[in-house]
């Protein structure tokens with residue numbers, strides 16, 4: 001078997017890259033150690049956010065929204081997307097100035113963002129009580145996917161429809177190089193010859209890159225959310241609310257409320273120092289982190305802290321030193337590509353990242369230039385520096401400036 005491309009990892013980033021390579025006419029095998037979506041992708045909050053810190057990320061985020069709502073047209077599969085819109089809320093003067101500046105930049109980059117009055121927020125959202133001292137921005141383009149596995153299953157269905165082989169329960173154990181050039185992968189079951197290998201192994205990106213003797217500047221950091229038991233008036237699509245000064249987000253979920261956030265001192269996790277069997281399900285969770293954050297918005301969103309918890313879940317973000325994705329060729333190992341460094345937005349940007357990266361791998365003209373996301377931009381980074389920078393990026397998810 002000699003596929004044109006082998007993708008390692010069947011999360012949102014790997015599946016999207018594989019699908020787009022297939023749409024560009026390549027033969028593709030996805031090798032997944034567990035099952036598709038079983039790690040970070042299946043645990044995502046499902047939020048898409050059009051307001052981003054730079055122009056390229058804004059373009060990727062908006063392109064992904066457009067691709068998600070039209071996936072039936074270009075991939076032939078269905079996906080339910082809640083076209084909710086979102087509010088960005090700031091309660092402190094400092095964060096209001098930050099949001100106003102961000103809105104101005106985002107508009108220049110094409111995003112639809114407008115200041116919203118208190119009455120508009122109250123009219124659209126039942127679970128958040130704003131007051132006149134707050135600034136709220138209305139972002140009508142934003143959407144969410146109720147259950148994250150819906151996107152994974154849509155991508156799996158589209159992959160199969162377009163001829164991608166998805167091999168689950170098969171771990172990649174080696175990357176084969178000849179004269180410095182990638183010539184294939186070894187799995188627990190077989191050898192697969194290929195000239196293009198994509199490392200989309202999520203929190204395990206570094207281990208997989210190290211199979212080729214290459215570094216990858218990715219620091220996994222724990223992220224958690226909860227979903228409450230159902231409550232009155234939450235059983236309908238309503239906008240997402242992100243309170244940037246508290247670094248938290250909320251949306252309706254399963255008739256209750258989803259609540260998640262970004263603590264200032266998150267838990268870095270290095271799967272390389274854990275047993276080989278370590279998976280996301282083994283990650284210890286800590287509800288007190290979410291309880292402290294929900295207390296910060298208790299006056300505005302009391303249900304987040306008051307309703308019984310129906311689900312508490314978490315997983316690992318793959319943070320990078322500059323808070324941007326890693327997507328592109330590994331310079332010292334021709335044929336090895338990386339699709340990682342999600343920085344908490346890999347689920348929602350996967351459709352555009354996969355499209356752009358596949359265009360690069362397949363040498364397709366006219367695609368979005370994502371050269372700025374190349375792994376080559378990082379020189380040698382020590383583990384300590386990587387974790388410090390990754391933790392900083394995580395803690396500043398909503399105010400990276």
Ligand SMILES: Cc1cc2nc3c(=O)[nH]c(=O)nc-3n(C[C@H](O)[C@H](O)[C@H](O)COP(=O)(O)OP(=O)(O)OC[C@H]3O[C@@H](n4cnc5c(N)ncnc54)[C@H](O)[C@@H]3O)c2cc1C
Pocket residue numbers: 008009010011012013014015031032033034035036037038039040041042043044045046047048170171172173200201202203204208223224225313314315316317339340342343344345346347348349
């Ligand atoms: C609680 C939570 C909420 C989140 N909310 C959002 C959100 O609202 N919006 C958003 O955009 N993002 C969100 N994210 C981030 C998002 O989930 C990730 O950015 C995205 O899922 C990353 O996809 P991935 O394909 O890189 O990783 P993963 O989904 O983790 O996939 C990587 C795959 O690689 C496989 N693998 C690893 N090693 C090997 C090997 N040796 N051989 C074969 N396969 C291997 C793994 O089994 C895994 O399935 C959230 C994350 C968490 C944890």
